[in-house]
Amino acid sequence: MESKLIPTRAFVNGSYLMKYIDKPVTLIGSVVKVSDDSKTLTLQTTDDQVVTVNFHEAIDSSLDGWVEVHGLAKDKSTVGGESYYNLPSSITVDFEKQQFNETIRLIYTLANPLK
Numbered sequence: 001m002e003s004k005l006i007p008t009r010a011f012v013n014g015s016y017l018m019k020y021i022d023k024p025v026t027l028i029g030s031v032v033k034v035s036d037d038s039k040t041l042t043l044q045t046t047d048d049q050v051v052t053v054n055f056h057e058a059i060d061s062s063l064d065g066w067v068e069v070h071g072l073a074k075d076k077s078t079v080g081g082e083s084y085y086n087l088p089s090s091i092t093v094d095f096e097k098q099q100f101n102e103t104i105r106l107i108y109t110l111a112n113p114l115k
Contacts, residue, residue, distance in 0.1 A: 009070060013104050014049020018076040027051065027069045027079060028087075028100070034063055041081065043067065046097040046104075055081040066092040 009024040010016075017025065029043030029051060038058035043051050053069050063086050071081040 011104060011107065013047040013101055014045035014051055015047050016104060016108065017051065017073050020073040021075060023073055025071065025073045025079065029067060031063050031065065031067055034059060046100045049077065051077050051079060053079045053081040059084065061086065065089055066095060
């Protein structure tokens with residue numbers, strides 16, 4: 001059996017995107033707009049930054065509400081999208097943006113004892 005190495009993605013918000021250029025990231029945001037060709041998604045991140053996500057192929061479903069995006073950080077406001085997950089309102093109705101942002105901040109402030 002051949003083993004496959006899966007790259008680790010960093011959870012980020014808009015403020016931390018710049019620190020992960022050319023690295024895999026996971027980003028959560030609220031859908032602002034989907035382009036006419038359905039290949040570009042504009043999100044407002046949990047820290048109220050606007051981020052553009054460019055996909056190689058058209059998004060094949062209607063996106064609204066909160067979305068989790070996996071992709072490669074391109075610059076401080078752009079992600080090359082690889083996949084996306086429309087988060088159901090049943091789990092996002094009580095989503096606390098402030099707590100999520102604080103968690104992101106703590107992840108990158110505190111030392112990781114596992115490294």
